[in-house]
Amino acid sequence: MNMPSTSSTPPASARRQEASLDLPVDPPRDGESKQAWVYRQIRERVLKGALPSGARLPSTRSLAQRWRIARSTVEAAYDQLRGEGYTAGTVGSGTYVAAVIPDNFFRKGLPGESGASLGADARDKAGKAALAPVSLAAGRPARPLPYEQPATPAEQAEPAEPPFASRSADAALFPMTAWSKGLAASARRLTPAQLARDEPQGWPALREQIASYLGAARGIVCDAAQVVVLSGIRDGLDLCGRILLTPRDKVLIEDPGYVNAVPIYRPYTSGVVPLPIDAQGFAVARARRLSGVKLVHVTPAHQSPTGITMPVSRRLELLDWAAQAGVWVVEDDYDSEFNYDGAPLAALKSLDGADRVIHCGSFNKTLFNALRIGYAVVPRALAPAFAEARRKTGRSGSLIEQMTLARFLEDGGFARHVRKARGVYARRRDAALQALRQAVGADALRVSGEHAGFHLLWWLPSGWDARQVVEAGRKAGVGVQDVAEFARKATPAPGVVIGYSAVDEARLRRLGALLAALRPGRARG
Template sequence: MPRGKASIPLDLPRPPGLSDDTRSKQECIAEAIRDAILNRLLAGDTALPSTRTLAERWRVARGTVEGAFDRLCSEGYIVRTRGSGTRVSAVVPDTYLASSEQAQRAPVHERKDTVVASRERPYPAAENAAQAGVPFIARLADPDLLRMRSWRKHAGIGLTRATPADLSSTLPQGDGQLREQIAEYLRKFRGIPCGADDVFITTGIRNSIDLIARAVLRPGNAVLIEDPGYSSAQRIFELAGAATIDIPVDREGIETAALPRRSDVAAAYVTPAHQSPLGVTMSVSRRLELLEWASQSHAWIIEDDYDGEFSYQAAPLPALKSLDVHDRVVYCGSFNKTLFSGLRVGFMVLPAELRVPVATIWRVTGRSVAVAEQLALASFISSGDFAKHLRASRHAYLQRRNSVLQQLARYGNDRYAISGEHAGFHFMLWLANGVDDRAFVARAAQAGVALQPLSAFTRKAVLSSGVVVGYTALTIAQALHAGKTLGHLLAHTGDCDDA
């Protein structure tokens, strides 16, 4: 074999589905290689052949294979190094492979349920100014992007189709039509193998977290949370009587090496798609290590996918739940983040073991999600209008993000750094060395710009100074104006500090 050329591992057969018009060739290739890695057919550090070689062998365009490689690279399965080719980077634990063989689960309708017997408040401006049009606290879905004529149409369709039983006796876990639509969407777009029986409708992610906390936590339990992280989740766990244990976060997500193996730890709360607030995406190796920890510790993982649908470099990454062969992950999502914050409809995908206890709690606490909104959402999703709305929103949010970044590049005099801008509703703006983030936030407020300092999200972690920049619920004009103001503040920060 010529030097420097990688053979095709295991002769990598042509991926199935390349002739299927319902799926893109790029998606089929990425899925085939991803499955080969997870099934250990491609071990860690295995060299992959060039995209040209695979394209010729599989009779597809080289750009198609390039796109699949780029996606796998962004997901953390492979790494591409100039001059060294492409290699497998994900490390798959032995226990994951063993669990995969056991996880050829029965259809959802055949499963049997079993019953299982705050330190620092957020920066004050956050709760008062978290509304559309306020730069840069507005980490919200823009309600102006929703076509109200379309929403009113689906609200009417939902009520027209509703029976008296639908309006008076909705199941505790929510309307069956909506749960089926959500399950189909999650299977297709988030890689989660679930059915309607796995889905529970809630008023939002915080409501989901609260229900899970009530269902799984007992006196003396502890919950692992990211540091820095979402302070509202911490307070919910503490209100449920649990202690919280801070786990550091680095550029690959929560540091799994720091996960304690203690009998009192009942759960871990994570934001793997776009960590709140750092914006990093949890690597595949870390995801598998976290799942292995949960299985061995018999602990639950609460996956908060608050803005996972909004990826600006590739298709949204598969959810952590999609790798959950141990059935230890509770997946939490929300239409309040994809449509508008006042909708108050969220959902979670529950492991089979938790369905009965959560349903029992939900019956007692009131089943507060309105039926009309659920019926409207079911019609909205089934028609394809929800998918269209997400595509339009991604494009709009990308333009707004780019507008802010362009203004910072033009006026910021390179006195900052950016991270986490590849997805979601916000990015991290890192300040120059020696700049106090709270003092910077105070100066920004005087200039009419609302920001949150990173220090408001940390508990024990010691990080560089930074601020969280939300941009999704701004108009382009607001993004440009506020971005220019913020750029000027960054350019003159050193001058102010030296004065």
């Protein structure tokens, strides 16, 4: 399988005009601090469009003079806005409205609007990330990246982690203090009757919050009766196999694709068929030529591992075929919350008029791996079967964690955390791209999937050895895998998958230096 050359399209022009904040301002609310007041004035203008994407904010000194408040107060408000993803900026480039404005769900639940928040400390140390435009012309980043000091010897000697660890949520960003308080509060609220209840489909309040979240963030119209709380996406895939498949059925998976798909579905059928993807993802035309297909597994938002986003035309083609052929479609929506250069497409499930899509997602990917809470939105006809399968397998999750997560979603803590993490991961994405620009020198840089998620795919130029690149990643402590490891029968072009979400920038800089030394034809000193 030969993938086309793929490059990133930068967001709107990097030319930024300073926004006027001489508009009328509302007086502070009762009990509202000056910092909160400044923050609210700017945030409301961003959400109403008065401050458009890319608009440069006045300097902290200038705004402090205009609004007659202390400069330190403005600086604190600017830090909060950057931490929550509304603005971005680096030393020397000022502060400007971020390229990706938080979507409908992620605009809700701000401090002071609904009382005490479970996630109130989510605006902490890691919140100064910049959402940088990306230019893939060799050696020309769209603007300087916020690098700190060079890696220390201790950082350079940091032991390598398994490749998948670099493609995970960074648990260090999570507001664990607030979460711990939420767990304690949930435990205090539990009644003996609640402890005795059997909720195989999941805690009702959590299912309601998940349905609300998916409606706002992913465009999925559903209710709590369609939501099943799981331990993660793999749990959902296993249930799909258990409930829907017989030994004679065919399951189509993307090739290259999710490496765990085959072992998950194989216990239920021997007919697991890898289907080579094309430039738009899952190849529906090829699928139509196969008989006996009962289920297909796709990653339409950010194809694993290439990062391709399935266009709407292909999504409609897939849904049309599924409805005609009676095929169930499993939508693996593993990292859709993290888009860096534009709003994501609505979920495949949002277009599912025939109710053939099972939408699977996971809070393990957005919060921290050890949480072990995911979800599926299932067709109404399948909801009783999924609940019964959960009951029989005894896989119901901890009630206390489910109650705490429901509160975290309701009070805006989840939205704040995702906004903050989105900015941090964007900065690390930029650092990974900068490392690759350093590696290729004057040559063209070809990547895919860099617009979203936790990883990107670097299509290697002629003369590069994937094994050496993987070894450089190991030395730097960055997860790097040969794309061939994700393939079953397809033969992808030479490339490597680079995970960056849980990797600090020092290690990514180290990777750039190691790769630059491997550049074919580079003179050795």
